[in-house]
Amino acid sequence: MSERSKTKDKILRTALALFNNEGESQISSVDIASVMEISPGNLYYHYKGKDEIIVELFADFEEEIRQVLNSPIQKPLAVEDNWIYLYIIFEEIFDFRFFYKNQSDIIERNPGLRQAFAKILALKENTAFSLLSALEKEGHIKFLEGEKKALSTRIAQHFTFWLQYHDLRYGMAAPKSLIDAGVFATLVQITPYWTHAEGYAELLKDFVAKR
C-alpha cells in the first residue's frame, strides 16, 4: 500500500463502511463528505469522484486477499489449520463485501478492474487446489478423475457468491455470523472425499456441533 495522507485514509475507511452497510449504489461522494463533515470540494481535492475511491479500495482489497490466498500455495497448511484459514478468507471477503454484491455492475463501470478481479478468481481456484492437494498427499482425501478440479472451481465460486446468495435469497444484507455458515458450507463439500469413513463422520459431527 502506498503512503497516504490521514485525510485520504479517513475517506477510504468512511467510504468502505458506507458502501458495505448501505450498498454502494446508494452512496454518492457527497454522502461520504457529509458523514465526514468536510465539504464536497475538500473531498474532490483528494479523490475525483466515487469511482476513484472504489479503484483505490479495490487495490487495498487486492493486496490483502492476494497475501491470504497465496500463503497455502507457498507453504502447505497443517490439516487442523484449514478450518481457521477458511475463516480468514471469508472475513477478508466480508470486510470488502460491497465488491461482492455488485461485481458485474462495478466492473462494468470500471473496466480496469475486470482483469484484476478475474485474476483473484483464478488465484482462489489455485488456492483451493493447493489445499486439496495437501490433504490428498497426506492421505486424508481421495479423488476420482475430474473431481479435484471441479471441487476447486466450486469452492472458488462458493467464496465469491456466498454473501450475495444470502442477500438475494433472504432480501437482507448478510450478517457477520454468516461467515460461520460459509465455512461450514465449504468443509461439508470436502468431507465426502475423506478416506477414513469414521474420521469423516466424526469431522462432520464436529462441524455441525460447532455451529
Place this chain on the structure above:
Amino acid sequence: MSERSKTKDKILRTALALFNNEGESQISSVDIASVMEISPGNLYYHYKGKDEIIVELFADFEEEIRQVLNSPIQKPLAVEDNWIYLYIIFEEIFDFRFFYKNQSDIIERNPGLRQAFAKILALKENTAFSLLSALEKEGHIKFLEGEKKALSTRIAQHFTFWLQYHDLRYGMAAPKSLIDAGVFATLVQITPYWTHAEGYAELLKDFVAKR
C-alpha cells in the same frame, strides 16, 4: 401468460435477445426501437421504458422456471432422467441469462422483483432437496446429518451463479456450450454420496467421457 399483441410480443423477444447478447446495461429502449425499425414513440405506446419491459420479461421467466422447478416436487423423476432434467433447468436460465448477470442491480432498480426472485431461489432449494430425497429413498445415495440440506442450498447457488462466475472469471459472456459443464458440475457434487462405490465410479467416468 396473458394474451399479448404481436407488437408487444416482438418488443419482448427483441429486448430479450439484446439484453442477453449485449448486456442489459448497454441497451436503452431507443436501441430496442431502432433494431425493430419502429419509432421510440411507438415503443413507448406499448411499454413506458425499459424497466416495464424487464418486469414483463421477468414474469415470463418466472412462469417458465416455476413450471420446470415444480415438476420433480410434484412427481419424482426416474434416476436416469436427472441428467436431462438438469439440462432443462440450465437452458431455461440461459434463455434469460441477463437476469443472472446483474441480479442485484436489476432488483435494486425494480424492488418489486426482489421477493419473486427470492421465491425462485427457495423453490430451487426445494427442487434440489426433492431430487436428492428421491435418490436417497431408492437407495442410490446416503447422507450424514446436515449434508442433504447443505447440498441442496449449494446446488441452488450453483444454478444461480454458474454463468456469472464464468463471465467474471474469463471476462466474456458464457457460451451455450457452458451448459454442459454446468450440468457436469452439478452431478459431480452428488456422486460422492453414491452408495455403491462401483456404480459411482462408473457414473463419473461416464460424465467425464460425455464432455
